[in-house]
Amino acid sequence: MPPKGYLKRLREICDAHGILLVFDEVICGFGRTGETFAAQSFGVTPDMMTMAKGLTNGAQPMGAVAMCERIHDTIMAAAPEGAIEFFHGYTYSGHPASVRRGTRHARHLQERGLVRARPQSCRRTFLDAMFSLKRRADRHRHPRLRDVRDDRRAAGRHARRARPRCSRRSCSTTACNLKTTGDSAIIAPPLIAEKSHIDMIGDILRKTLASI
Numbered sequence: 001m002p003p004k005g006y007l008k009r010l011r012e013i014c015d016a017h018g019i020l021l022v023f024d025e026v027i028c029g030f031g032r033t034g035e036t037f038a039a040q041s042f043g044v045t046p047d048m049m050t051m052a053k054g055l056t057n058g059a060q061p062m063g064a065v066a067m068c069e070r071i072h073d074t075i076m077a078a079a080p081e082g083a084i085e086f087f088h089g090y091t092y093s094g095h096p097a098s099v100r101r102g103t104r105h106a107r108h109l110q111e112r113g114l115v116r117a118r119p120q121s122c123r124r125t126f127l128d129a130m131f132s133l134k135r136r137a138d139r140h141r142h143p144r145l146r147d148v149r150d151d152r153r154a155a156g157r158h159a160r161r162a163r164p165r166c167s168r169r170s171c172s173t174t175a176c177n178l179k180t181t182g183d184s185a186i187i188a189p190p191l192i193a194e195k196s197h198i199d200m201i202g203d204i205l206r207k208t209l210a211s212i
Contacts, residue, residue, distance in 0.1 A: 001149045007044040020047045020071075026063075030054030031115035031191050034123070047071060057105045060098040114191045125195050129202030130187065133209065145209060176204040 014021040023046040028038040031054070035041045039049065048071065052063040079085040092098075109115055134148040178185040187205075189197060 002042070007042045011044050011046075014047075022046055022048045022050070024050050026050055026052045026054075031109060032188065034115075036115055055105070056098060056101040059105070060095075060101040061092075062095075062098040062102050109191075122189075122193060122195060122198055125198045126189065129198055129205075132202065133205055136206065136209070176201050176208075 011021055013019070021044075023037075023039050023044075025037050025039065029049075029051050030036065032038070033041040037049065039046055045068075047068050049066045050063070051066065055062045055064060076085045079087075130148050133145060176187075178187065180186070187201065189201060
């Protein structure tokens with residue numbers, strides 16, 4: 001997670017030097033941070049923003065790019081008279097099935113309040129479960145868990161050898177799938193997760209750390 005004020009300072013530097021600030025919201029967009037986009041959570045507005053995955057809840061491939069009016073107007077003004085303003089297109093652009101899925105998913109998020117109501121209600125349970133792992137590791141001087149980082153519903157752990165152990169528990173009635181990048185493991189439960197699911201995740205991770 002960026003340090004407090006980091007992204008705001010980055011915005012100031014980009015403005016001072018005429019640099020475009022682009023946010024990748026493919027993973028952290030659509031409710032993952034308790035707001036529709038992480039940009040809102042951090043209070044920073046980028047010049048461009050990329051989106052995918054959460055557009056359709058992963059049910060259909062789809063991507064999109066949003067841009068500020070300044071960039072939009074520059075692109076529109078650069079086109080020759082009578083020509084298409086921004087000529088681009090691919091074989092599957094504007095695929096009707098993906099577009100239909102995207103619009104229905106957006107409506108579903110809004111109608112059920114999944115972006116704010118549900119994540120906020122489970123946030124404390126989730127944070128308590130994740131940070132209790134760190135407190136337990138510190139008490140027992142556990143070398144495999146060094147840090148826990150959080151932003152609403154996405155918690156990262158610097159952990160080694162945790163994923164194979166969690167995967168082996170798949171043969172039991174419960175399992176926990178971790179996404180690892182280098183020495184970090186990402187824990188990101190779905191927006192519809194209940195307290196019982198969060199408790200289950202915490203229990204599996206505690207048992208996994210104890211077995212390493």
